[in-house]
Amino acid sequence: MVEFKHAQLGNGLDVIAEMNSAAQTTAIGFMVKTGSRDETPEVAGVSHFLEHMMFKGTARRSSADVNREFDAMGARNNAFTSSEVTCYWAHVLPEFLPQSLDLLADMMRPSLRPEDFDMEKKVILEEIALYLDKPTHVLYEAVMADYFGPHALGKSVLGTHESISALSQPQMRQYFDARYGPGNMVLAVAGKIDFAQLMDLAEKACGHWTHLDVQRRYEQPIAAPRRRHITDPKLKRHYIAMMCPGPTAQDDNRYGAQVLADVIGDHDGSRMYWALVDPGLADEVDFSFYPHDHAGSFFVYASCDPARREQVEAIVLTELKKVTADIATHEIHRSKTKIATSSVLGGELPLGRMRNMIARWIYNNEYKTLEEDLARLQAIDQAEVSGVLRQYNFEPMTITTLGPPVD
Amino acid sequence: MSLSVDQTMQAVHSLSNGLTLVMERVPNVRSAAVCVLTPAGCMSDPADALGSSGVLADWLMRGAGDRDNRHLTEYLDSLGVQRTCAAETTFMRLSASMLSEQLPTVLPVLADIVQRPRLPDDGFAPAVDLSIQQLDAIEDEPSQKLSLLLRRQHLPEPWGRDVVGRREHLKALTADKLRADYHRRFVPQGAIISIAGNIEFSTAADWVDKAFGAWKSGAPGDSPAKCEGPQRGVLHHQQQSNQVQIGLAWDSVPENSPQSIMAKTARGILSGGMGARLFSEIREKQGLCYSVHVGYQAFKELGCFIGYAGTAPDRAQRTLDSFLVELRRLHQGVASDELQRCQIGMKSSLIMQGESSAARAGAIAFDYHHYGRPRTLDELRRQIEGVNLDGLNVWLAQTSFEPATVVTIGPQPLEVSLQR
Numbered sequence: 001m002v003e004f005k006h007a008q009l010g011n012g013l014d015v016i017a018e019m020n021s022a023a024q025t026t027a028i029g030f031m032v033k034t035g036s037r038d039e040t041p042e043v044a045g046v047s048h049f050l051e052h053m054m055f056k057g058t059a060r061r062s063s064a065d066v067n068r069e070f071d072a073m074g075a076r077n078n079a080f081t082s083s084e085v086t087c088y089w090a091h092v093l094p095e096f097l098p099q100s101l102d103l104l105a106d107m108m109r110p111s112l113r114p115e116d117f118d119m120e121k122k123v124i125l126e127e128i129a130l131y132l133d134k135p136t137h138v139l140y141e142a143v144m145a146d147y148f149g150p151h152a153l154g155k156s157v158l159g160t161h162e163s164i165s166a167l168s169q170p171q172m173r174q175y176f177d178a179r180y181g182p183g184n185m186v187l188a189v190a191g192k193i194d195f196a197q198l199m200d201l202a203e204k205a206c207g208h209w210t211h212l213d214v215q216r217r218y219e220q221p222i223a224a225p226r227r228r229h230i231t232d233p234k235l236k237r238h239y240i241a242m243m244c245p246g247p248t249a250q251d252d253n254r255y256g257a258q259v260l261a262d263v264i265g266d267h268d269g270s271r272m273y274w275a276l277v278d279p280g281l282a283d284e285v286d287f288s289f290y291p292h293d294h295a296g297s298f299f300v301y302a303s304c305d306p307a308r309r310e311q312v313e314a315i316v317l318t319e320l321k322k323v324t325a326d327i328a329t330h331e332i333h334r335s336k337t338k339i340a341t342s343s344v345l346g347g348e349l350p351l352g353r354m355r356n357m358i359a360r361w362i363y364n365n366e367y368k369t370l371e372e373d374l375a376r377l378q379a380i381d382q383a384e385v386s387g388v389l390r391q392y393n394f395e396p397m398t399i400t401t402l403g404p405p406v407d
Numbered sequence: 408m409s410l411s412v413d414q415t416m417q418a419v420h421s422l423s424n425g426l427t428l429v430m431e432r433v434p435n436v437r438s439a440a441v442c443v444l445t446p447a448g449c450m451s452d453p454a455d456a457l458g459s460s461g462v463l464a465d466w467l468m469r470g471a472g473d474r475d476n477r478h479l480t481e482y483l484d485s486l487g488v489q490r491t492c493a494a495e496t497t498f499m500r501l502s503a504s505m506l507s508e509q510l511p512t513v514l515p516v517l518a519d520i521v522q523r524p525r526l527p528d529d530g531f532a533p534a535v536d537l538s539i540q541q542l543d544a545i546e547d548e549p550s551q552k553l554s555l556l557l558r559r560q561h562l563p564e565p566w567g568r569d570v571v572g573r574r575e576h577l578k579a580l581t582a583d584k585l586r587a588d589y590h591r592r593f594v595p596q597g598a599i600i601s602i603a604g605n606i607e608f609s610t611a612a613d614w615v616d617k618a619f620g621a622w623k624s625g626a627p628g629d630s631p632a633k634c635e636g637p638q639r640g641v642l643h644h645q646q647q648s649n650q651v652q653i654g655l656a657w658d659s660v661p662e663n664s665p666q667s668i669m670a671k672t673a674r675g676i677l678s679g680g681m682g683a684r685l686f687s688e689i690r691e692k693q694g695l696c697y698s699v700h701v702g703y704q705a706f707k708e709l710g711c712f713i714g715y716a717g718t719a720p721d722r723a724q725r726t727l728d729s730f731l732v733e734l735r736r737l738h739q740g741v742a743s744d745e746l747q748r749c750q751i752g753m754k755s756s757l758i759m760q761g762e763s764s765a766a767r768a769g770a771i772a773f774d775y776h777h778y779g780r781p782r783t784l785d786e787l788r789r790q791i792e793g794v795n796l797d798g799l800n801v802w803l804a805q806t807s808f809e810p811a812t813v814v815t816i817g818p819q820p821l822e823v824s825l826q827r
């Protein structure tokens with residue numbers, strides 16, 4: 001039996017819980033509505049660096065204590081930063097809910113000690129170097145920058161070697177103070193939970209946080225046809241990324257867009273798959289829908305032999321043109337089944353439910369049961385998907401490629 | 408045919424053609440997961456056709472039974488089946504997850520893929536092409552290349568092989584040759600099918616009998632002979648990259664050794680959680696790298712530890728030296744609270760695995776391969792708890808953690824002094 005509850009602390013922190021008495025484990029997370037899009041250029045990469053620093057200790061705990069306590073609970077835990085959110089989570093056995101909440105909540109009020117800042121800066125620079133050796137990541141950051149241009153979503157999440165090297169601890173403290181207000185965060189718990197106990201724990205651990213008004217600046221991205229090739233002579237493969245406008249995370253068209261993206265570009269059985277992977281022209285191709293906060297896009301990724309780059313790119317564009325004319329009911333039906341099954345399978349794990357629920361709350365301030373989501377999915381028909389296609393016809397398209405020199 | 412129910416939660420059923428069915432009931436889930444292991448991994452690649460198992464994994468999915476390539480894919484999609492078919496070292500693994508009510512419909516389709524693949528002529532060239540593209544893709548990712556070089560350098564043939572194989576072998580492969588090879592490799596003897604989910608054992612066993620009972624027996628494949636001759640030692644591969652890739656390998660016990668639990672515990676001490684030694688000493692205290700870890704890779708015949716770190720060229724030497732210090736420090740043993748944290752982490756992972764039917768289907772299939780029976784989560788928990796501080800410390804004092812193989816990728820070789 002699954003039950004949802006929501007309450008708000010006096011300081012504005014939302015606490016949401018999906019209680020499932022049959023679950024064997026509990027997943028708990030804090031999500032903060034902040035990411036690289038909320039950074040000024042002089043602190044590029046601070047959201048992600050701060051995420052690392054949140055593990056470095058508090059007034060009550062050293063960095064080693066934080067790690068040791070997670071280990072002592074047998075927790076699976078981690079954190080991630082995107083352009084829009086930063087999330088800290090732990091997956092634990094139900095008896096560790098009080099301890100894990102106490103630890104995570106304490107981490108949300110970090111010491112940010114200068115000596116830890118200097119040490120962790122080295123780790124961040126290593127992480128930046130690690131991703132520079134991954135062509136898919138280099139291309140992703142480049143196409144985001146090309147597509148969004150001066151818009152805040154075009155910024156790199158990791159920042160650069162230069163921006164991180166120049167960042168100071170007081171700048172990070174200032175960013176933290178401005179963004180980590182309880183009203184800009186949500187605490188979500190899924191799995192085996194007693195809600196009254198959860199609220200007592202949350203009040204004790206987070207009730208004293210000071211209320212703070214936090215705003216995000218929204219600007220409309222200006223899409224335009226753009227094209228750039230980034231040359232890296234040591235690469236053996238040619239990597240292609242394309243971006244064009246799509247529905248936002250708040251737009252009701254997002255449901256139809258998700259089905260459309262599956263029809264066009266799921267890794268198996270989609271139109272792009274049959275046109276490119278099945279005949280062996282590209283080893284990977286993906287068409288996805290990226291619903292951002294009040295901005296949205298469609299995204300294409302493909303990799304191929306450099307000699308086939310023109311052919312592959314032409315096929316991608318032809319397929320996008322074709323689908324606007326002839327999308328069929330049976331394709332939509334198949335994609336709906338795939339998405340439904342994957343939601344049910346993902347929803348069996350408390351961690352999957354927690355992550356779905358917490359992001360939904362941050363982006364849309366709403367909760368939906370798995371069954372409600374499935375019912376909405378089932379209601380999607382050809383008219384709805386065609387409506388999305390009419391509104392978003394994959395233009396204008398930004399194309400960014402990476403690989404050995406092209407003529 | 409015999410249906411032997413070990414416990415209410417697990418069952419093993421042997422088909423007369425040699426195929427074994429292993430099942431586990433996972434309460435409170437709507438999903439069912441199936442895993443079919445066929446002894447057709449890259450270990451069984453002919454010596455002049457390395458990489459052919461990878462090609463076969465792709466080709467197998469291009470139509471089976473009454474359905475051609477497109478119909479097979481569309482049919483599985485219409486049933487909402489998430490599936491992968493991939494060659495591994497020992498086995499070819501066909502995995503499928505679905506809502507449990509689809510199980511009786513999906514099992515015959517999986518049986519078609521295994522027993523009656525169409526292996527169409529027009530699908531052969533693309534399958535080979537995609538495998539060759541994989542080889543190029545690995546060249547573009549130094550960390551993947553490292554793991555491939557390290558295995559080749561450290562493990563004896565055929566365990567050191569990789570699924571991607573050799574370019575010249577792939578180019579020389581023909582459809583007829585691979586078809587003949589399919590018939591040699593795809594036999595029910597030594598194959599295992601596992602199902603995990605909220606299932607009723609005797610019903611599921613009937614479905615499997617019906618779908619897989621007619622799979623014809625063939626001559627069982629030879630068990631691989633362990634060849635001498637992995638090169639080991641130190642290998643440096645010159646390549647311009649932002650980070651130096653460091654890989655270390657040393658021998659350990661096979662999976663079915665009574666001491667494999669010691670090896671798994673030692674891995675947890677080194678690299679289990681964020682408080683484990685490598686993360687804490689090399690990343691947290693010295694800030695030398697972002698990624699540093701050790702894995703224990705074990706087969707039925709042999710096992711090894713594989714260590715990894717990636718770091719900037721000017722800090723690579725210090726990273727390698729610190730890594731070796733941590734490995735050598737294991738001889739001095741561990742403290743009681745350290746062991747306790749490690750064991751809690753291992754037990755907690757088990758419970759989390761128990762919530763996933765896909766994870767359980769894979770685990771019980773490999774249990775059967777290694778131990779001749781599935782092991783329950785409870786048994787695994789007791790095994791973890793069975794390691795006590797004195798026993799572990801004696802084992803650590805007597806066991807070598809000295810790498811026999813060090814592979815690096817980067818602009819400069821490192822100085823490596825290994826103790827023999």
